Each structure stands twice: as structure tokens, then as C-alpha cells.
Amino acid sequence: MSNLHEQVGLSNEDLRKIRSMRPGTPIDLQITSASTTKRVRSEFVGMDGTRCVIIRFPDESKWGSLRDFIYTDNSLVVRYILEDETGEIIAFKVRVTLILSKPSHLIFTTFPLSIQSHDLRSEPRAQTRMAVTLIDTQHNAELCVCIVRDISLKGCRISIERSVKSRPSIKQNVEMQFKDANGNAFLLKGSVMNAKSDEVWFYYGLKFDTPEEEVAQLLQKLMLSTD
Template sequence: METNKNNTTVEDKPTEDQKKFFLDLLPGKLIDIQFNNPIQVRFKLTLIGYDTGKYLILKYPAQAGKNDYSDILVEGNGAIVRYIIEDERGECVAFSTSILAISFRPERLIYLAYPKKIESRQLRETSRLPTHIPAKISLHKGDIDADNKSLLHGLIIDISPSGCRFAIHVSSGFVALKKRQVFVHILSPLDNEPVIITSYIRNNQMKGNRLSVGIEFDASEQVKLNKLLEAYSIDID
């Protein structure tokens, strides 16, 4: 196994690291699969499940008719699978595989060979440090009233000069935040006054009743952010 700052490779039979990657592949996850023979075709398919060391099961492309892609979706054809881990790790995972079998009853399913080698790549240019900083998110910069119902109260669970991950406990009927501009409110430990950072929601992930939101800070806020990180004694190279 080879590891560096930007890439991780896991080889041979399933190891603890390899099993860790597959813990992120929960049933229902949408993954990207690319075929290059005889032409390049990509699908977004839903994972049904997998048997460690044996195979993965994906839903057959919904848009494919009985005879569509008959030269691509065939046993033995190779493919590349990619999926994103959007949580604290922020990684893109990829591996090569091939079609073991295709079933048409009772459901149309694709069986893929279990990978012998898994690679991951960090999606972030800068590393983030774990934190436990109370914060708020608003859709408008002027929303600073503590009783304002439009403010989302949560915790910054990791942070860097370029972004952070914000976690909040929500009700079952809560609709995940869309990709858009928001404002992150963080209390300065120096004077207990809120520092408002113009930011952008890049992704979000719901796990149970916890919503984890990936946030990118606006580049114009770097001076303000550096002072804030210094006040929290957070030193990120």
C-alpha cells in the first residue's frame, strides 16, 4: 500500500483500509461508472449492495432499453468506478472493475467484480483541522438577531483558510441546503462579537438527523479569516 498527501492506494485482498472505504458505499449511494470499450459511456447508477471480496451490485441504467448498450453492458467488459466522500475527509475514490454478470429478473442488475486496488484523492487544496466552534449560517448578511428563525445554529467541525464543514442536527422533514451563497457567523474569542464570512455551500450530506454541510469561503475574506483563525489559535500552513 502506498500513501502520500494527495493519494491513497489500497491493493490486494481486502484490508482494514479497504473495508473502511466501502463503509462509505451504503445502499442507495449514486456512483459514477465509465466504460471505454467500444466507446466511452458514463452512467450514474445506484448501489444496491456488495459482498466483500466478491462483487458489487448496481441498478441497471433506467434509460437503457432491452437492446440499448448491448455492446457495452456485457459480461467481461471493463469499467472505472468513481464516487465522492463528501464528509470530513473530502475524497474522490476510484477503482477499476469489470462486469461479472447481468440479471434481468426480478430486477435489472449489474454485478461488478470486487476491486483489487482502490485509489483515493483529496478534493481539497488545503488540509482542514478538526474543531468544535459554535457557528450560524444565514441566507442574508443582515440576519444577526439571535432569535431570527432563518439562522441555522450548529458547529464547525473542521476548518481551513479556504472552507469548513458545518454540522447541524435537523428534523426528519428538513430539506438539505442547496448550493448557493450564504453567510457564516462565527463569534470572535477576542471580543465575543460575530464575524460574518461570505461563503458558498458546495455540498451537503444527511446522516440520520445530522446535516453536514461543505462550505467554501469567499476569496475576498482571507484577511478576516486569518485573523479569526489566529484568534482561535488555529495554525494551518
């Protein structure tokens, strides 16, 4: 994988990205034998805290015999796409610790010590932790206060604490009310495109309906650059 940024050690954000995988998430496995390397597809099954990762053994009727590639103590590279949330390819290396054939054909591995990530988005995004008010445009009513995690001319990603009861729904039209350093309020209109969650936060991807020129002016006023 080219143009990857490697994180040495696992930060809280790295752990969040790993824990964003849900059972059934498609994954790509890079596996190596003494003579060659191959890529196969499988799916994530689960994990036991930070002790191990569990992966479904790839379908050998589709990929051929894998006994020379997947065995105890051999290493493999796992890749998956965090497309709905951050638009990233995430990769990590683990070591096989156990292979079960019954009741299901599963691979148990060590927990990753580091991850690599590569942004898939075509447009740059400014990273931020700005608090904004989210408004339901249909009823002109305040939904909640959320945190803008990143923002571009076309959209943004927000997070809302799980304890908050009034939250947006998919396809809902909303407005986000920003305030600059002088307390002046600015509005961006958009629609909710996707949602995910972890133990602490709900994450939503928003697509802006506001013209890009107006978004760019707002970002300049807020001193958020996406260059």
C-alpha cells in the same frame, strides 16, 4: 488514477463516503478483458447494506459490446466524484456477482473492502471538529450549533445533526461565530453553496465572503494551519 491515498479496510468515514452515493450518481467503470482495459460511464443504482452494490449496465449502443468485460466473477473498478461535499475522487474495486437483463439491465457486485481517495480541491484544507454557532445574518438570529469538518481560506464544510430543526438553506447568507481558547469570539461571513446528508448528519458547503487575509488571521488565532 495517480496520487491516490488508499485506505486499508473501511473506516466509518469510508462507509459514509460510499453511502453518500445516491441513485443516479454518475460513475466511471474501469473494466478489463483478457487483452485490454477500457473505461465506460454508467450510474449507481443502489446497495443492499454492506452485502452488494448495484450498478446500471453501461449502454452498449454507446460503448460497444461489453460481454468480454463484464461477466460474473470478473473485477471492475468504480470511480465517482464527491464534489459537493469533500471535493474528492473516490475509487473502489469490486467483483461482479450477478448480471440481470430483466426487468432492468443491472450489475450486482460485492461490497468494497477498501477505498482510494484523491482530493480535487486546489487549495489545502485543515481538518477539524470545531463547534461553532451559525447565525442567520438577515434576521441576526442564531440558527444552530454546527461542526466545522474542514476549512480553507475560501470556504469550509460543516455538519449539523439531523435532529436539529433550525438549519440553513442553499444561498442563505450566514455568519459563523468561532471562539478561541480564551473565549474570544470571531466571526466569518459566508453563503451556503450546497447540501447533502446521510443517516446522521446534514452537510453544508460554505463559501466565505470574509477577505482571505482576515480568514488567515483567524485560522492562526485558532491554530488551524492549511499549509
